[in-house]
Amino acid sequence: MTLRRGALAAAxxxxxxCTSFTDTVAEPETGTAPGTPPxxxxxxxxxxxxDEDRCPAERxxxxxxxxxxxxxxxLSTDLRTVTGxxxxxxxxxxxxxxxxxxxxxxxxxxxxxxxxLTVDDVRGDxxxxxxxxxxxxxxxxxxxxxxxxxxxxxxxxTEVELDFTLSLGQxxxxxxxxxxxxxxxxxxxxxxxxxxxxxxxxxxFVGILGETATSPVADTTVTVDVPEDLTVLTTGAxxxxxxxxxGRRTWTSREPVARDVSVxxxxxxxxxxTTAGGVEITTGVLDGAAVGPGELADWxxxxxTGLADRFGAFPYDTLTVPLLPVEGGGIEYPSxxxxxxxxxxxxxxxxxxxxFYGMVGGSQFRDPWLDEAFATxxxxxxxxxxxxxxxxxxxxxxxxxxxxxxxxxTDEYFAAVYGKGAAALLAARDAAGAGPFDAALRCYVQRxxxxxxxxxxxxxxxxxxxxxxxxxxxxxxxxxxxxx
Ligand SMILES: [Zn+2]
Numbered sequence: 001m002t003l004r005r006g007a008l009a010a011a012x013x014x015x016x017x018c019t020s021f022t023d024t025v026a027e028p029e030t031g032t033a034p035g036t037p038p039x040x041x042x043x044x045x046x047x048x049x050x051d052e053d054r055c056p057a058e059r060x061x062x063x064x065x066x067x068x069x070x071x072x073x074x075l076s077t078d079l080r081t082v083t084g085x086x087x088x089x090x091x092x093x094x095x096x097x098x099x100x101x102x103x104x105x106x107x108x109x110x111x112x113x114x115x116x117l118t119v120d121d122v123r124g125d126x127x128x129x130x131x132x133x134x135x136x137x138x139x140x141x142x143x144x145x146x147x148x149x150x151x152x153x154x155x156x157x158t159e160v161e162l163d164f165t166l167s168l169g170q171x172x173x174x175x176x177x178x179x180x181x182x183x184x185x186x187x188x189x190x191x192x193x194x195x196x197x198x199x200x201x202x203x204x205f206v207g208i209l210g211e212t213a214t215s216p217v218a219d220t221t222v223t224v225d226v227p228e229d230l231t232v233l234t235t236g237a238x239x240x241x242x243x244x245x246x247g248r249r250t251w252t253s254r255e256p257v258a259r260d261v262s263v264x265x266x267x268x269x270x271x272x273x274t275t276a277g278g279v280e281i282t283t284g285v286l287d288g289a290a291v292g293p294g295e296l297a298d299w300x301x302x303x304x305t306g307l308a309d310r311f312g313a314f315p316y317d318t319l320t321v322p323l324l325p326v327e328g329g330g331i332e333y334p335s336x337x338x339x340x341x342x343x344x345x346x347x348x349x350x351x352x353x354x355x356f357y358g359m360v361g362g363s364q365f366r367d368p369w370l371d372e373a374f375a376t377x378x379x380x381x382x383x384x385x386x387x388x389x390x391x392x393x394x395x396x397x398x399x400x401x402x403x404x405x406x407x408x409x410t411d412e413y414f415a416a417v418y419g420k421g422a423a424a425l426l427a428a429r430d431a432a433g434a435g436p437f438d439a440a441l442r443c444y445v446q447r448x449x450x451x452x453x454x455x456x457x458x459x460x461x462x463x464x465x466x467x468x469x470x471x472x473x474x475x476x477x478x479x480x481x482x483x484x
Pocket of ligand 1: 349
């Protein structure tokens with residue numbers, strides 16, 4: 001996510017410098033073109049294998065045994081309540097005897113606006129008992145845990161079904177709300193909190209503005225049943241809605257690699273276009289919006305195309321961008337972005353999250369910089385920021401690599417993770433040379449696609465660029481011993 005008026009102090013400074021930061025960037029030391037992996041010596045088989053591991057020619061494929069999630073939402077006529085059923089087929093890669101779901105609407109900031117998620121019923125042949133865990137959230141709790149009647153071995157599957165009710169609070173800059181005939185909810189269901197190779201993410205909620213979830217990509221189907229006069233814009237490729245029946249229509253979408261799902265429902269005027277790279281963009285705005293749907297689609301297409309040139313092909317077939325009737329910034333979801341205000345730089349930041357969060361996942365609690373510093377860097381790299389501005393952002397106290405539990409407040413978090421984090425990545429690029437750094441970053445994306453990356457993966461990608469790694473160590477993004 002990001003805030004509309006820049007990421008508060010430091011990130012805002014990065015974007016409003018007077019002279020061009022790129023003017024101060026040294027020419028790359030080698031002639032390596034962006035996107036070209038470091039060359040291997042043909043006779044060195046071990047070296048070639050290592051390079052192929054670090055920079056695979058093909059983007060990593062999603063786990064074929066990833067979860068299969070079906071979400072069935074029904075929005076009440078007064079737009080205040082969503083009832084739903086979630087079906088999950090889960091196949092762990094390490095043994096476990098439970099399933100843990102994160103109830104994001106019950107986090108302190110969302111709950112403070114009146115949002116609440118309850119689980120009403122659970123079904124599943126392997127389920128023994130179920131209940132809430134607190135995790136620093138409000139209402140019934142922040143986690144919902146299904147205890148299985150035995151251990152589920154790696155590679156063994158179980159299917160569970162959860163009925164839930166989501167109450168939508170007053171509209172604000174949040175991932176849930178209702179305002180002006182419009183309703184939206186993202187992470188508005190029990191979110192499977194599995195980190196492949198690690199286990200369940202039970203991280204506490206925090207009082208600052210930002211995400212704390214970790215979730216695997218899942219083969220996801222979404223149906224949304226709404227009053228017939230409203231349009232639905234969601235994560236995933238959307239089909240035409242069903243014919244109206246009893247004053248309602250059902251909208252269906254599918255995204256085979258969604259970590260999470262966003263839904264917006266309202267009297268949207270929509271526009272669609274397909275980019276040169278084949279990405280289908282759909283935007284929606286309400287009457288009186290500051291931008292038309294066609295212009296918003298053009299902005300989105302520009303961001304998609306520009307960022308694909310830098311980081312590799314856009315991760316999804318589709319991208320949906322509803323402009324909500326609230327102000328504040330933007331919130332990223334897989335193949336969908338909730339925009340709160342018509343702001344191009346916010347939009348570019350959120351589009352960058354499709355690579356850094358959507359495709360290359362991270363623990364948003366443990367390593368928030370892996371998505372936020374990278375998305376801010378993506379948004380800022382072509383912008384005008386002077387050396388002085390960059391140095392000021394880098395001088396901010398606090399480690400770029402700190403967890404969400406280590407910040408005293410939202411300002412401190414934004415200054416360290418967004419502002420200092422982006423500045424550190426820019427300085428690392430300066431130190432290594434733009435060509436080699438951009439190539440290394442593309443390798444990082446390629447290798448960690450559809451997985452949950454860690455700072456070690458960043459360090460591994462920069463193994464041949466010690467000057468860049470030193471900058472990130474100095475900024476507290478990487479540890480001294482984060483080496484390949
Ligand atoms: Zn962000």
